[in-house]
Amino acid sequence: MTLVHNFPFFSILLCMAAGIFTSVLKQRAAKALTFAVVAAVLVLSALTLRLTLTLEDAYAFMMGHFPAPWGNEIRIGRLEALMATGFSAVMLISLIAGMWHTPTVVSEQKVNLYCIMIDLALAAVLVLIYTNDLFTVYVFIEIMTIASCALVVVRQNGHTLVAITRYMIMHLFASGLLLMGIAMLYGITGHLLMVPLHDAVAHIVQTGEHMGPLTVVIGLITAGLTIKSAMFPFHGWAPDTYAFAPPLSSAILSGIISKSYIFVLIKFFYRVIGMDVIVSQQITPFLFVCGVSGMIIGSILAISQRDIRRMIAYSSVAQIGYIYMGLGIGTDAGVEAALFQMLVHAAVKSLLFLSAYELINVSGDRKRFRYLHGAGYRNVPAGIVFTIAAMSMVGIPFTGGFIVKLNLAISGIAMGGWMRALVLIALALSTLLNSVYFLHTVVSIYRKPTQEMEYPQVQKTPPHVAAALFVSALFIIYLGVGSEPILRVIETGLRTFS
Amino acid sequence: MWQLLYENLEQTVAVILFGIGFSILLLQRNLIRKIIGLNIMDTAIYLFLASMGYIHGQKAPIVVDGITSTVAYINPVPAGLVLTGIVVSVSFTGIMLALTIRLYRRYHTLDIDEIALLARGEDA
Amino acid sequence: MSKRRSDWESRPQARIRKWYREGFLALDNEIIDHLTRTTPQPPYTEDRLVAQQEEMASRQHERTLALERLDQHNVLAWARTRGRKAISRFYVVLALALSALMIFFLLETVALMPRFGDPATPGANIVSERYITKGLEETGAVNIVAGMILDYRAFDTLGESTVLFIAASAVLILLRIDRNKDGSPVQELIAAESDDRHYEPRNDRILQGSAMILTPIILLYGIYIILNGHLSPGGGFSGGAIISAGLILYLSAFGFEKAGRFFTNKTFTWVSFFSLMFYALAKAYSFYCGANGIPSGIPLGTPGAILSSGLIMPLNIAVGMVVACTMYIFYALFRKGGL
Numbered sequence: 001m002t003l004v005h006n007f008p009f010f011s012i013l014l015c016m017a018a019g020i021f022t023s024v025l026k027q028r029a030a031k032a033l034t035f036a037v038v039a040a041v042l043v044l045s046a047l048t049l050r051l052t053l054t055l056e057d058a059y060a061f062m063m064g065h066f067p068a069p070w071g072n073e074i075r076i077g078r079l080e081a082l083m084a085t086g087f088s089a090v091m092l093i094s095l096i097a098g099m100w101h102t103p104t105v106v107s108e109q110k111v112n113l114y115c116i117m118i119d120l121a122l123a124a125v126l127v128l129i130y131t132n133d134l135f136t137v138y139v140f141i142e143i144m145t146i147a148s149c150a151l152v153v154v155r156q157n158g159h160t161l162v163a164i165t166r167y168m169i170m171h172l173f174a175s176g177l178l179l180m181g182i183a184m185l186y187g188i189t190g191h192l193l194m195v196p197l198h199d200a201v202a203h204i205v206q207t208g209e210h211m212g213p214l215t216v217v218i219g220l221i222t223a224g225l226t227i228k229s230a231m232f233p234f235h236g237w238a239p240d241t242y243a244f245a246p247p248l249s250s251a252i253l254s255g256i257i258s259k260s261y262i263f264v265l266i267k268f269f270y271r272v273i274g275m276d277v278i279v280s281q282q283i284t285p286f287l288f289v290c291g292v293s294g295m296i297i298g299s300i301l302a303i304s305q306r307d308i309r310r311m312i313a314y315s316s317v318a319q320i321g322y323i324y325m326g327l328g329i330g331t332d333a334g335v336e337a338a339l340f341q342m343l344v345h346a347a348v349k350s351l352l353f354l355s356a357y358e359l360i361n362v363s364g365d366r367k368r369f370r371y372l373h374g375a376g377y378r379n380v381p382a383g384i385v386f387t388i389a390a391m392s393m394v395g396i397p398f399t400g401g402f403i404v405k406l407n408l409a410i411s412g413i414a415m416g417g418w419m420r421a422l423v424l425i426a427l428a429l430s431t432l433l434n435s436v437y438f439l440h441t442v443v444s445i446y447r448k449p450t451q452e453m454e455y456p457q458v459q460k461t462p463p464h465v466a467a468a469l470f471v472s473a474l475f476i477i478y479l480g481v482g483s484e485p486i487l488r489v490i491e492t493g494l495r496t497f498s
Numbered sequence: 499m500w501q502l503l504y505e506n507l508e509q510t511v512a513v514i515l516f517g518i519g520f521s522i523l524l525l526q527r528n529l530i531r532k533i534i535g536l537n538i539m540d541t542a543i544y545l546f547l548a549s550m551g552y553i554h555g556q557k558a559p560i561v562v563d564g565i566t567s568t569v570a571y572i573n574p575v576p577a578g579l580v581l582t583g584i585v586v587s588v589s590f591t592g593i594m595l596a597l598t599i600r601l602y603r604r605y606h607t608l609d610i611d612e613i614a615l616l617a618r619g620e621d622a
Numbered sequence: 623m624s625k626r627r628s629d630w631e632s633r634p635q636a637r638i639r640k641w642y643r644e645g646f647l648a649l650d651n652e653i654i655d656h657l658t659r660t661t662p663q664p665p666y667t668e669d670r671l672v673a674q675q676e677e678m679a680s681r682q683h684e685r686t687l688a689l690e691r692l693d694q695h696n697v698l699a700w701a702r703t704r705g706r707k708a709i710s711r712f713y714v715v716l717a718l719a720l721s722a723l724m725i726f727f728l729l730e731t732v733a734l735m736p737r738f739g740d741p742a743t744p745g746a747n748i749v750s751e752r753y754i755t756k757g758l759e760e761t762g763a764v765n766i767v768a769g770m771i772l773d774y775r776a777f778d779t780l781g782e783s784t785v786l787f788i789a790a791s792a793v794l795i796l797l798r799i800d801r802n803k804d805g806s807p808v809q810e811l812i813a814a815e816s817d818d819r820h821y822e823p824r825n826d827r828i829l830q831g832s833a834m835i836l837t838p839i840i841l842l843y844g845i846y847i848i849l850n851g852h853l854s855p856g857g858g859f860s861g862g863a864i865i866s867a868g869l870i871l872y873l874s875a876f877g878f879e880k881a882g883r884f885f886t887n888k889t890f891t892w893v894s895f896f897s898l899m900f901y902a903l904a905k906a907y908s909f910y911c912g913a914n915g916i917p918s919g920i921p922l923g924t925p926g927a928i929l930s931s932g933l934i935m936p937l938n939i940a941v942g943m944v945v946a947c948t949m950y951i952f953y954a955l956f957r958k959g960g961l
Contacts, residue, residue: 001913001914001915006910006913006914009909009910009913013902013906013909016780016784016902017899017902017903017906019784019787019788020784020787020895020898020899020902021895021899023787023791023891023894023895024891024892024895061913062909062912062913063776063777063909063912063913064773064774064776064777064908064909064912065760065773065908065911065912065918066760066773066774066912069748069749070749070752070753070774071774071775071912072774072775072776072777072778107800108800108803109798109800110794110795110798110800113791113794113795114795116788116791117788117791117792117795120784120788123784127781133775133777133778135579135582135775135778136777136778136781138582139582139586139778139781139782139785140781142586142589142590142785143781143784143785143788146589146590146593146785146788146789146792147788147792149593149792150788150791150792150795150796153597153600153792153795153796154795156600156796157620158604158605158616158617158620159617159620161597161600161601161604161617162601162613162614162617164597165529165597165601165610165613168590168593168594168597169523169532169536172536172590172594173520173523173536173539175586175590176516176519176520176536176539176540176543179540179543179583180516180543180546180728183543183546183547183550183576183579184546184731184735186547186550186575186576186579186745187550187735187736187743187744187745188735188736188744189744190743190744190745190746190747190749190750191747191749192575192749196749200744210734210735210736210744212730212731212734213731213734213735216727216728216730216731499730499733502732502733502734503729503732503733505737505738506732506733506735506737506738507738508738509732509735509738510729510732513725513728513729513731513732514725514729516724516725516728517721517722517724517725517728518721520720520721520724521717521718521721524717524720524721525714525717525718549738550743550745551745552738552739553739553740553741553743553746554739554740554741556741558855559753559754559765559766559767560764560765560766560854560855561757561758561764561765561766561925564758566754566755566756566757566758566759567754567755568746568750568751568754568755569741570754571754571766573743573745573746573750574750574753574754574757574766574767574770575745575749575750575753575770576745577767578767578770578771578775578778581767581771581782581859582771582778582779582782584859585782585785585786585859585945586782586785588786588789589785589786589788589789590789592789592790592793592952593789593792593793593796595956596792596793596796596797596952596955596956597796599796599797599956600796600797605685605688606681606682606684606685607685615689616685616688616689619688
């Protein structure tokens with residue numbers, strides 16, 4: 001085992017230690033440490049990705065002196081390394097582009113607490129990506145839930161408090177379901193690590209003993225994770241939480257954290273239960289239907305919003321629907337498309353939230369569309385970047401969103417039957433609806449203000465923020481133009497994932 | 499089925515408690531009662547987990563007189579999991595109570611619907 | 623000059639010297655002095671009940687005003703319609719049905735689960751077998767559960783302590799009331815102080831008397847449970863909770879000023895920082911050694927002795943301190959937004 005093999009472990013530990021260390025730091029030092037840690041995690045993850053590309057198979061890393069069925073373990077393959085790299089890159093860009101607003105939303109003495117939450121949220125994301133133990137998943141999901149709660153309530157007005165109360169009630173209920181599922185699964189298998197669990201589950205499926213409880217377990221854990229990732233009928237908590245949180249928190253929450261829950265769900269399907277069992281237990285049609293209805297209804301709700309942030313939040317519900325539709329198709333091709341959508345959406349959504357906040361900022365902190373007229377001229381970089389991100393949401397060629405829709409359509413056509421028709425209709429309809437509300441937004445930010453309005457002079461966007469936004473926009477275009485290598489990594493990674 | 503449920507009495511009770519906690523969570527509008535409902539749900543899960551590890555006639559997993567044999571002690575794993583779960587639910591209860599205090603200071607009521615109405619009247 | 627002197631006197635050794643020379647009374651007087659100097663006295667009416675009722679009435683009035691304001695914006699119109707009532711009744715029925723359905727499904731599942739108390743449940747497999755038969759030898763802990771959570775599955779437990787830490791930080795974000803930049807108290811802090819003095823018991827003889835007797839016993843018992851975590855039932859989490867109960871009892875009997883002698887915000891920050899950092903670094907070392915096949919070189923000692931089982935006892939102490947600090951800070955924040 002070389003030093004590079006240790007890098008995932010180092011990145012997890014670095015985040016946790018930084019979170020603990022930040023509690024004794026002052027404002028500036030805390031911010032600097034957070035930036036340094038996230039950058040270091042990005043570098044470590046990229047090096048891990050390079051290593052895993054040279055390896056044939058994924059490798060396990062013991063957390064302690066005891067091997068698989070006894071001690072904790074993390075498991076590193078291409079897919080995990082790719083996700084970690086993608087998410088930490090999005091995190092770094094969001095930090096650079098969003099951190100300069102913190103003085104307006106976070107009181108000065110609480111900046112270090114805010115940084116703790118960012119560090120530990122990243123640590124939890126990394127652990128959820130890498131871990132190979134079902135109970136570790138539970139513990140770190142709780143860390144993530146608390147961290148995202150705190151990331152929202154740093155801005156303390158009535159709206160965030162009410163939104164976060166809803167959020168907490170839904171998430172605590174979901175945690176209860178998840179823990180109940182894990183407890184039952186332990187009861188019928190006697191294992192907590194994923195690889196021995198898979199063998200035990202295969203045994204149950206073969207003999208048929210305890211098959212009923214196994215179905216309930218799959219249902220409970222799927223329900224818990226889909227509630228936490230705001231799948232359509234359970235999305236009630238999401239729009240308010242995303243819309244009223246500080247911009248950086250919205251970017252992190254909707255871009256990265258909600259995706260981690262879905263990654264855990266995919267891991268549960270592939271590594272613990274086995275995708276064939278999931279398909280034969282009729283879980284995938286349920287996810288498919290929820291995904292499709294989320295795509296349509298989320299978009300319709302987004303059209304009816306008057307506040308730009310709520311519009312983006314509802315479009316997030318629609319985009320999560322794409323991921324669940326890919327999962328619900330149930331083939332490897334569908335899941336690959338879903339995984340690619342997770343990467344694209346992480347980049348696009350954080351970019352949308354951050355650039356929308358820049359546009360709001362130059363319009364005197366007013367969020368309604370009619371006040372945003374001309375915002376694209378008042379802040380040129382944010383306007384351009386917002387337009388590119390919106391193009392990706394609609395699915396214009398040469399952006400990441402196009403490749404996602406293409407792959408989803410291809411995997412849907414391969415299915416045949418009612419699913420093929422439904423996939424194509426849903427994609428066409430949701431593209432149409434997406435273009436309606438994003439076109440409306442882009443037009444309204446480039447429209448001349450109708451009546452004379454006073455816009456206060458605000459601090460100009462610093463060059464490094466504009467640069468970060470542009471880098472992220474270039475990344476989205478790269479995902480649309482040069483997606484081939486990434487898709488190949490996802491494809492080969494998924495094969496060694498289980 | 500009744501016979502089977504009676505044999506698994508602890509788990510049956512746990513599951514019913516879980517449902518009770520869930521219905522309290524859904525039906526009560528008072529925040530404090532909602533928190534109590536959540537705690538009932540969590541406690542039910544711990545009862546469920548703890549019952550999973552018990553084996554008739556065997557002792558708690560503390561090594562006595564150097565005997566290390568599986569027929570002497572019950573399964574230690576659920577105990578560890580319950581411990582972790584308790585710590586998590588304590589943390590959550592703390593945060594929920596803190597939120598409740600914040601909301602009460604702001605709106606002078608604990609009714610979640612009323613709070614939501616009052617918040618809607620504010621500027622975003 | 624006077625400022626520097628008073629700064630120096632707030633340090634522990636100065637306090638101990640003062641207590642040694644002049645006794646408790648001098649310290650108490652100093653605290654009273656300090657308080658009258660920094661925070662203005664709250665408006666204190668003779669009849670507490672009247673004040674309380676007045677306050678409640680004014681709050682009620684405020685709320686009705688807010689609701690009336692809402693009414694003007696027509697937000698409440700919907701809430702009063704019949705449709706709204708029908709929906710809420712429908713919601714109740716739906717919620718009850720959902721709960722009943724869930725209980726039914728879970729009961730069906732329970733009927734199919736392995737039998738309670740059966741020696742041949744799936745749980746009694748190679749995993750628990752190794753914990754029981756080899757646990758003593760491999761971890762050195764007589765308490766198999768302690769060995770399991772702090773050695774075999776230590777990463778989960780590291781996460782668990784982090785949950786406590788992050789929860790404390792989240793409650794700090796929610797409830798801590800910060801002073802202004804120049805150190806003067808903000809309006810909210812003064813209000814919270816006066817609220818706290820208004821409603822909490824002060825100088826209650828019975829409470830103080832029992833706290834005098836009970837606090838040392840509770841603290842000792844907690845310490846005993848933490849130190850014996852690897853030998854008997856208990857460990858860092860339970861011991862820490864007991865210690866925090868003792869501290870909270872002391873705080874509610876004697877008030878923040880006296881408790882502030884040994885426990886301040888700084889104590890909280892630094893104690894939890896050092897314990898968690900120690901925990902993370904110790905476990906990082908052991909994970910690194912384990913994964914790379916390097917022997918960790920930590921002696922396990924004789925099983926049953928207090929100084930045995932390698933890292934488990936120090937880790938228990940670290941966890942215990944984190945738990946005690948977290949619970950205490952929860953209580954303090956709930957009461958008046960800080961220590």
